Amino acid sequence: MLLTSIDPFMQEFERQFDRLSRRQPAVMPMDGVRRKDEVLLRFDLPGIDPGSIEVTVDRGVLTVSARREEEIAEDEQLFVRERTMGTFTRRVYLSEHLDSSAIDAAYDGGVLAVRIPVLEQAKPRKVEIQTPGRKALK
Numbered sequence: 063m064l065l066t067s068i069d070p071f072m073q074e075f076e077r078q079f080d081r082l083s084r085r086q087p088a089v090m091p092m093d094g095v096r097r098k099d100e101v102l103l104r105f106d107l108p109g110i111d112p113g114s115i116e117v118t119v120d121r122g123v124l125t126v127s128a129r130r131e132e133e134i135a136e137d138e139q140l141f142v143r144e145r146t147m148g149t150f151t152r153r154v155y156l157s158e159h160l161d162s163s164a165i166d167a168a169y170d171g172g173v174l175a176v177r178i179p180v181l182e183q184a185k186p187r188k189v190e191i192q193t194p195g196r197k198a199l200k
Contacts, residue, residue: 090126090152099185101160101178105152108172109145115169117176119162124154126174159184 091106107115107128114129129149134140156162161179168175 090128090150092152092154099180101180103154103176103178105174105176106172107150107169107174110150110169110172112169115167115174117165117167117174119156119165122156122158122162124156124162124165124176124178125151126154126176127151128174157184 093104095102095104103124105126110128110130114131116125116127118125118127127149130145130147132147156178159181161181164179166177
């Protein structure tokens with residue numbers, strides 16, 4: 063497995079708390095795709111200022127943080143709040159098979175795409191089969 067989310071027990075606890083308190087969950091939905099030479103993670107961050115997004119890697123943990131600021135002018139009065147404001151954070155454990163020194167990220171259309179290369183020794187390879195009295199197949 064190339065990556066896993068941190069603490070599924072805590073995520074379930076937070077979901078139950080959100081359901082019971084009717085609080086809007088401050089989540090950052092993510093899709094992960096394994097390609098031949100890389101892993102691609104896509105995080106939904108609609109309405110986020112790109113300057114507020116931070117991607118860090120520390121000891122095999124990728125952390126994505128972003129902030130959505132209040133957008134109410136002094137002469138406006140809020141009467142409905144369904145969009146969550148504040149700081150959003152998501153942490154993902156990275157496998158030792160990924161090259162955390164070569165990660166890159168791009169933000170476009172409300173989606174943050176984080177590309178993590180797979181290390182050479184973790185890439186699939188063909189194994190040569192030896193047979194007695196015959197040349198090795200290539």
